[in-house]
Amino acid sequence: MANTATRSFLQVAVTEEAAPPLRVVQIEGLVILKIIKHCKELSPALVTGQLLGLDVGSVLEVTNCFPFPIREEDEEVEAEGANYQLEMMRCLREVNVDNNTVGWYQSTMFGSFQTGELIETFMNYQENIRRCVCIIYDPSRANQGVLALKALKLSDTFMELYRTNNFKGEKLREKNLSFVDIFEEIPIKVSNSALISAFMTELEADTPVTQFQFYYRNLSRQEAQKQAWLQKRRAENAARKNAGEEPLPEEDPTNPLFKPIPEPSRLDSFLITNQIANYCNQINGVAGQSFSRLYLMKALHEK
Known part of the structure; x- marks a missing residue:
């Protein structure tokens, strides 16, 4: 999460003019992998990093990122963090990589990211960058097979109230x-x-499906070529017959057109079908037991 070091670093950013509403955050796949790797390696510790990219119309393109050093509550360490960020930006600029700040990313545990510190960081970024986002990643949900990745920004109405520090009930009702x-x-x-x-x-x-597609496509192409060859041979034999010569055979074992194309094995398809059938049976069994319990509980409540 951004701190004093981040605020010092953001002074180099250029204030943007009014832009159309932000509709999509477009992130390159490599950036997502770098964010996930950073967050998972240091989990359960919370980490942050810088997002770099371009602001193009209603799309915010995130093309690169780099991690922040682990934050320490020390002014000297925070100053070193600001120097580190500036040095990283300089290095990226020298190798012609996008180095425009478009926000930051941070990890969270069990969705506990909505804090006053996050709001303060957003406001600090907003002082220099009109449109920025925070990418939130929750490593704790990755074990459940969920890519808990989301892009957030503060609503304009909330930022207006935050600047005036007016959160009285009447004002909240007025702004809905x-x-x-x-x-x-x-x-x-x-x-x-x-x-x-x-x-x-x-x-x-x-995949097996692709292999069978190629097989039938090649089989159809071979059959068409074989028919064209046979028509040509029959026309040639008709000419030879009129000339009193012996006809040529209509099948040539040495011709590649008459060699059968090997069919792909169906073993993988059979195994996959078996797995799907097994999953369906498990779902059916669990659903059947659940429905039986529901009907039983319903009957007990009615009595």
Whole structure:
């Protein structure tokens, strides 16, 4: 989370003019992997980092990030943190990498991120950056198979009240502001460069479905080529017959067109089908028991 060091660092940012409403946060896949790696490696300690990218119309593009040093409650250490951030920005600029600040990321545990410190950090960023977001990642939910990644910003109404420090009941009712209106969640869109997409395509192994598609496509192409060859041979034999010559055979074992194409194994498909059937049976069994309990409880309540 940003601190005094971050505030000092943000003084180098340029204040932006009025921009259209932010609709989407577009994050490159590599950035997401770097955020997850940083947050998981130091979990359960909470970590933060800088988000870099471009503000393009209604889309905030996040193209890079780097971690912040572990924060210490010491002014000298905080000054070193600010120097570290400035040095990182300088290095990125020298290698021609996007170095515009578009926000920060931070980890959380069990969703406990909505704090006064987060709001203060947002306000500090807003002093120099008109539009910025905070990417929240919860490593504790990763064990449950959930990618707990969300992009947040403060609502304009809440920021207006926060600047005036007016949170009286009358003012809240006037602005129609409730606790759910403090933060706005911005949809996240994951993108990859064309080179990465092409590389991932090359890495993908052929699935059984793809293999059977190629098999039937090649089989159809071979059959068409075989029919064209037979028509040509029959026309040639008709000419030879008119000339009193012996016809040529209509099948040539040496011709690749007459060699059968090997069919892919169906073992993987059978195993996958078996797994799906097993999962369905388990779901059916659990659902059946649950419904039986519900009907039993309903009958007991009625009595």
